[in-house]
Amino acid sequence: MGEKKGYNERLEEKLTTIFAGGHAKYHEKMNEQNKLFVRDRLALLFDDGEYIEDGRFANVEAGDLPADGVVTATGKVNGQTVCVMANDSTVKAGSWGSRTVEKIIRIQEIAEKNRVPMLYLVDSAGARITDQLDMFPNRRGAGRIFHNQVRLSGFIPQICLLFGPSAAGGAYIPAFCDVVIMVEGNASMYLGSPRMAEKVIGEKVTLEEMGGARMHCTVSGVGDVLVTSEEEAIAEAKKYLGYFPANYTEKPNKVEPKQIKEGRSLEAIIPENQNAPFDMYEAIDALIDEGSFFDVKKLFAAELITGFARIEGQAVGIIANQPKVKGGVLFVDSADKATKFISLCDAFSIPLLFLADVPGFMIGTKVERAGIIRHGAKLIAAMSSATVPKISVIVRKAYGAGLYAMAGPAFEPDVCIALPTAQIAVMGPEAAVNAVYSNKIEAIEDPKERIKFVQEKHAEYKEEIDIYKLASEMIIDEIVSPSDLRVELSKRLHYYENKQISVAPRKHPVLPV
Amino acid sequence: MKNLKSTMAGTVFTVNVVVGEEVVVGQVVFVLESMKMEIPVEAEVAGKVATIIVGEGDFVNEGDVLLTFE
Numbered sequence: 001m002g003e004k005k006g007y008n009e010r011l012e013e014k015l016t017t018i019f020a021g022g023h024a025k026y027h028e029k030m031n032e033q034n035k036l037f038v039r040d041r042l043a044l045l046f047d048d049g050e051y052i053e054d055g056r057f058a059n060v061e062a063g064d065l066p067a068d069g070v071v072t073a074t075g076k077v078n079g080q081t082v083c084v085m086a087n088d089s090t091v092k093a094g095s096w097g098s099r100t101v102e103k104i105i106r107i108q109e110i111a112e113k114n115r116v117p118m119l120y121l122v123d124s125a126g127a128r129i130t131d132q133l134d135m136f137p138n139r140r141g142a143g144r145i146f147h148n149q150v151r152l153s154g155f156i157p158q159i160c161l162l163f164g165p166s167a168a169g170g171a172y173i174p175a176f177c178d179v180v181i182m183v184e185g186n187a188s189m190y191l192g193s194p195r196m197a198e199k200v201i202g203e204k205v206t207l208e209e210m211g212g213a214r215m216h217c218t219v220s221g222v223g224d225v226l227v228t229s230e231e232e233a234i235a236e237a238k239k240y241l242g243y244f245p246a247n248y249t250e251k252p253n254k255v256e257p258k259q260i261k262e263g264r265s266l267e268a269i270i271p272e273n274q275n276a277p278f279d280m281y282e283a284i285d286a287l288i289d290e291g292s293f294f295d296v297k298k299l300f301a302a303e304l305i306t307g308f309a310r311i312e313g314q315a316v317g318i319i320a321n322q323p324k325v326k327g328g329v330l331f332v333d334s335a336d337k338a339t340k341f342i343s344l345c346d347a348f349s350i351p352l353l354f355l356a357d358v359p360g361f362m363i364g365t366k367v368e369r370a371g372i373i374r375h376g377a378k379l380i381a382a383m384s385s386a387t388v389p390k391i392s393v394i395v396r397k398a399y400g401a402g403l404y405a406m407a408g409p410a411f412e413p414d415v416c417i418a419l420p421t422a423q424i425a426v427m428g429p430e431a432a433v434n435a436v437y438s439n440k441i442e443a444i445e446d447p448k449e450r451i452k453f454v455q456e457k458h459a460e461y462k463e464e465i466d467i468y469k470l471a472s473e474m475i476i477d478e479i480v481s482p483s484d485l486r487v488e489l490s491k492r493l494h495y496y497e498n499k500q501i502s503v504a505p506r507k508h509p510v511l512p513v
Numbered sequence: 514m515k516n517l518k519s520t521m522a523g524t525v526f527t528v529n530v531v532v533g534e535e536v537v538v539g540q541v542v543f544v545l546e547s548m549k550m551e552i553p554v555e556a557e558v559a560g561k562v563a564t565i566i567v568g569e570g571d572f573v574n575e576g577d578v579l580l581t582f583e
Binding site: 276277323324325327359362364428 | 520521522547548549550551552553574575
């Protein structure tokens with residue numbers, strides 16, 4: 001009997017050490033930074049705070065490296081099974097040793113075999129330089145984590161919650177995830193720290209400026225969702241997961257439908273003057289179930305809105321031009337933003353809804369030098385190759401390649417719907433008349449005659465691109481009153497549910513990046 | 514010194530403030546015309562207008578300073 005008690009005591013003792021994490025002073029430091037201990041994060045994330053763990057005793061013999069600085073767990077979130085790796089920054093700043101890396105690789109393998117989403121709760125200083133031969137270059141070293149992420153991309157959802165630093169090679173964990181949620185003030189990503197930047201290239205810069213959460217969510221576009229606390233990050237991750245199936249073979253679930261948010265009608269929101277701005281968010285609110293919008297990259301390239309929503313309980317990914325910001329013109333960054341979002345929705349069978357009010361892609365030296373042509377091509381390629389249901393709604397103008405980018409008729413949308421305010425053309429009336437008649441206009445000496453001539457040509461042009469003419473030519477499939485659009489979309493999402501199209505066999509397309 | 518920069522390339526369509534005016538966050542300070550669209554430029558910070566650098570009809574590039582605050 002005495003011997004058995006000894007076994008249990010030994011186990012209890014080890015478990016107590018492991019559950020305590022690193023030294024008390026590191027717990028205090030976390031507290032000061034408004035950061036939660038890794039096990040408290042997991043308790044918040046999992047339903048009822050319950051989870052199972054593998055490799056809990058990793059490096060237990062070392063004494064000061066509980067769980068080797070990472071918890072790898074499986075449990076339920078919103079009733080859906082998920083796998084998680086969560087760094088413990090109280091243990092050697094969450095740095096990676098050989099067992100840390102092996103644990104992360106193994107939990108990825110578990111997620112793969114069971115075809116469930118993989119969550120990465122990152123808070124890590126990077127590699128343990130002292131252990132580099134055991135964890136850096138080898139077959140099951142840190143590189144394998146990224147290799148696995150790439151293999152799993154589009155197979156299962158991969159989500160990153162960034163609570164602290166994600167340094168050097170570690171910064172590729174967020175980069176290979178579908179979405180990155182960052183806590184302002186604490187989360188950061190960088191290949192070289194400010195200290196290293198000063199030593200190596202002579203640049204003096206703060207961590208916030210170079211790799212802070214706000215910078216990444218507004219300027220670089222590496223971050224997707226900026227939050228103010230860890231609790232909010234976890235709540236956002238749960239909300240995000242709600243739109244996704246467990247893996248690519250399944251479909252997103254339906255939820256109880258809700259009414260639209262109370263507000264102005266779509267008709268009242270959209271101004272008749274094609275050139276006057278309006279807020280596309282208000283138009284989205286007039287179409288979707290109240291409170292269902294999940295904004296992706298809200299603060300980055302705001303001239304284009306991308307986010308998940310529900311229409312009568314059905315999940316949909318919305319890509320909408322925002323005329324209020326930069327006139328809704330497409331730029332290099334907005335093209336990138338849309339490309340990733342479309343690719344994400346298509347991978348997990350989330351139908352796409354395009355709301356077009358776009359003057360086209362930006363022109364001028366600055367954007368040409370930035371490669372707007374290849375960035376635009378990337379967006380068009382992603383949209384074109386998506387096989388999920390694609391619904392294109394022409395809200396107002398859709399000019400030039402803007403029409404193409406927003407799933408215009410040539411790109412096999414399941415339907416191209418026009419609102420009565422729609423205007424489809426190579427370019428707007430003013431620009432077109434100028435382009436065609438500029439010599440003639442300049443030759444007219446009498447100013448009154450000149451204005452009269454221009455107005456006549458405008459009128460002719462407008463007739464030429466009249467939306468009923470396009471409907472008559474069957475260029476667009478349907479014209480719908482703004483007040484009927486929500487019902488129309490809901491029906492179509494339902495009818496297209498089992499859409500299947502066969503793709504010609506090939507290895508893969510060559511990405512125009 | 515705080516200033517307000519152009520959000521994109523275009524020509525200045527209207528200047529909606531005068532020197533000495535108190536501007537609040539989100540106020541439309543300029544309207545640019547670009548890509549045949551009217552593009553409002555909103556103040557990102559509040560302040561008193563010190564100088565207005567551009568006038569109606571001027572071409573501005575993305576990032577050009579439009580006005581400075583005191």
